[in-house]
Amino acid sequence: MESCAVLPTQQMEACGDAAKQQQMPLPAAGQAFTSHMAQLNAGALQITLRVLKMNGSTMLFLSGKDAERLDEFAIAMPARPPSQQIVSTTFMGESGQSDSVVLATKLSMRHRRQFYVSMNLQLDSMARSQFESALVSYMQNNLELFV
Amino acid sequence: MCEFETKNDKCGFDKQFAIDINGINTEFVFHDFQNKWVLLVTQLGKIPALYNVTFDVKHEHRVLPYLHGPVDDPQFHVSVPVTINCCMGIDSDEIRGGIQFLINKTALNKCPTELLIGLGLKQLDTAGLRAIAQVLKNGIF
Numbered sequence: 001m002e003s004c005a006v007l008p009t010q011q012m013e014a015c016g017d018a019a020k021q022q023q024m025p026l027p028a029a030g031q032a033f034t035s036h037m038a039q040l041n042a043g044a045l046q047i048t049l050r051v052l053k054m055n056g057s058t059m060l061f062l063s064g065k066d067a068e069r070l071d072e073f074a075i076a077m078p079a080r081p082p083s084q085q086i087v088s089t090t091f092m093g094e095s096g097q098s099d100s101v102v103l104a105t106k107l108s109m110r111h112r113r114q115f116y117v118s119m120n121l122q123l124d125s126m127a128r129s130q131f132e133s134a135l136v137s138y139m140q141n142n143l144e145l146f147v
Numbered sequence: 148m149c150e151f152e153t154k155n156d157k158c159g160f161d162k163q164f165a166i167d168i169n170g171i172n173t174e175f176v177f178h179d180f181q182n183k184w185v186l187l188v189t190q191l192g193k194i195p196a197l198y199n200v201t202f203d204v205k206h207e208h209r210v211l212p213y214l215h216g217p218v219d220d221p222q223f224h225v226s227v228p229v230t231i232n233c234c235m236g237i238d239s240d241e242i243r244g245g246i247q248f249l250i251n252k253t254a255l256n257k258c259p260t261e262l263l264i265g266l267g268l269k270q271l272d273t274a275g276l277r278a279i280a281q282v283l284k285n286g287i288f
Contacts, residue, residue, distance in 0.1 A: 030192040033174045035159035042149030049151060050159045052176060055192035063180075070180040070263065073197075075235060091235040092199065092263075116194075130149060138151035145156070 030055035036145050039065060040134055045127055049135075051145060057114035058146055060107075062121055069120045076104035077114035092118075099123075103132075111147050160185075162287050168278045171269055177287045184258050186287075188279055189267035196236025198246060200262040203228035227256040234263075241271050252280040254288035 033054050040047040046065035051058065057077075063069050072093025079085045088105045090098045104117035123131060139146050160178040167173070168190075176187040187194060204227075227250050231243050245266055250256050268275060 032165050032172075033163065033176065035163045035176070036153060036157070037155040037159035038151040038153045040149060040151045045149060047151075050178070052159065052163070052187075054174075054194070057193055059194075061178075061180075068180050070183040070185065073234070073263075091197070134149050134151055142153065145153075 034145065038138065040131070041065075042130065042134070045131060045134075047121065047131065049138075053146060057116065058107075059116040060103075060118065062103075062117070062119045064121065070118050071120045072098050072100045073116065073118045074098055074100035074104045075114070075116050076101065076108035078108060078112050113147055164286065166282055166286070168282065169275055171275075173279070173282075175282065175286065181260075183261045183263050184255075185263045186255070186283075187265040189265065190269045191267040193267065194236070194265040195267045196238065196242060197234045197263060197265045198242070199232045199234050200246065200250065200258075200264060201230045201232075202256075202258065202261075203230060206257070206259045226251055242266050245271050245276055248276050249280055249283065252277075253283045255283070257288075 033052060035050070035052045037051075038049045040049070048061075048063055048065050048068055050061040061068075061070065070092075072090060074088060074090040074092075076086050076088035079087050086105050086108045088101050088108070090096070090101045093100070098119075099121065100117045100119040103119050104115045107113075107115040107117070121131070160176055162175065162177040165172055165174045171190045173188065173190045174192075176185070178185045189195075226247055229247065229250060231246060245268065246264055249264075249266075250262075255262060268279075
């Protein structure tokens with residue numbers, strides 16, 4: 001698959017029959033990407049949310065309204081059936097249990113979909129629960145923008 | 148009760164569009180964060196890998212050897228010095244080469260911070276990369 005992805009078409013065609021039989025079809029691009037931006041304004045909670053909906057996965061960027069940073073990034077996705085587990089990791093920023101991987105895991109569990117999350121917010125427990133309930137209700141009301 | 152409010156339901160980033168490159172639909176997403184530029188270019192409908200690019204020379208000292216930028220002649224070829232780390236996905240020399248090509252050829256080399264880039268191409272060839280560089284020049288920078 002990897003070799004097919006990097007070879008020009010002419011070279012791929014020049015491969016022998018055996019090589020041709022082993023070629024896997026390239027994945028279809030599917031639907032076009034969509035994106036949108038939303039903001040949460042509630043006292044000290046000033047958050048900007050940027051969402052990119054791709055084919056089979058969704059990318060979320062969360063950061064302060066004034067300073068949009070990208071410090072950490074995590075991914076979570078459902079494991080292959082029949083497993084019901086979610087596999088997740090932080091691949092940028094804090095190692096271990098980052099805010100991003102916690103949110104990505106929750107979203108992936110709820111929607112059974114791959115989620116990339118970059119959450120760059122410093123929240124106390126009160127603000128966190130407020131933020132999470134706001135995000136959940138916003139996603140429920142605008143589900144087509146996310147999944 | 149605090150609620151999120153949609154501010155832009157068409158485009159959530161500085162740039163997000165799709166364009167046909169050599170007959171293949173190619174998605175572009177670009178956003179300038181405070182500490183990072185993010186660029187996604189994919190023909191696969193998803194992101195196969197993400198690379199973090201750090202520039203070895205500071206922005207103000209990043210003087211290219213030629214006023215018009217790196218040249219194609221192999222004898223005089225100079226690349227912008229960068230360090231590329233694969234954060235996620237399959238790491239391949241071909242993709243790294245493609246990223247270096249785009250940095251050499253476009254205003255990506257003027258990035259004042261770090262660059263997070265995802266490159267998902269069905270075929271990695273010079274014609275495709277040149278076309279992508281042209282789209283970046285015209286559509287983003």
